[in-house]
């Protein structure tokens with residue numbers, strides 16, 4: 194038996210008697226055409242190592258394996274392990290399973306240089322992303338499914354209502370592009386909202402960790418009072434003098450500033 198001979202995911206789930214659990218953010222992609230499309234968006238994967246968080250019944254996992262990837266799959270829900278172990282047998286050593294909570298997983302268990310591809314559990318998607326951007330294990334490329342509203346915040350440009358702390362942090366560290374939208378009905382069971390896949394690739398000019406810390410202080414203050422002028426919202430950090438030092442208009446509001454202007458404010462911030 195090979196990966197091609199596997200029964201449809203719906204049948205595998207029914208045979209295993211598995212129903213989705215809300216508390217684990219479980220909304221499955223059972224259409225292999227969709228999971229194959231996500232694997233294609235993740236770029237050429239032949240021979241690459243990919244970490245997948247939340248494989249669940251393994252639809253995306255199958256597509257990643259078909260594309261030739263070595264997959265390290267981290268799943269919190271033990272109920273899926275038998276299904277995934279069957280998949281691992283067919284994958285001929287290319288699927289490693291880790292039964293763990295991805296939020297607390299020891300980063301040393303994940304290989305340097307791997308990318309992440311995941312249909313993320315929505316309740317923990319943003320903390321996982323922030324951990325991968327700033328934590329001890331930093332993937333190369335990331336191809337991640339979020340609630341569409343979160344995807345829009347990640348990729349938002351200055352001037353839009355979605356532009357905020359998350360947009361600036363992500364875009365300071367990564368090129369961010371929304372590459373696919375999916376209606377709620379694409380999932381089983383359907384969530385309340387639409388979803389979107391975001392592709393995040395490394396920026397050539399990654400700021401230092403110290404500068405990212407300072408950037409976070411600036412964006413927390415600026416977007417914490419986003420309707421106020423920067424001279425006022427940034428008062429605890431230097432207010433007008435900081436704006437002038439950074440060449441930023443003190444009467445501007447947070448959402449008008451580019452990521453580069455926020456980085457300049459962070460550079461000029463006193464320690």
Ligand code: SAM
Nearest residue numbers: 217220221222247248249269270294295312314
């Ligand atoms: N990848 C599958 C798919 O596309 O059909 C399932 C996606 S479902 C949205 C999210 C998956 O993440 C579920 O399998 C869930 O059990 C798992 N999960 C939820 N919280 C997790 C956590 N903290 N760590 C690891 N996996 C988690």
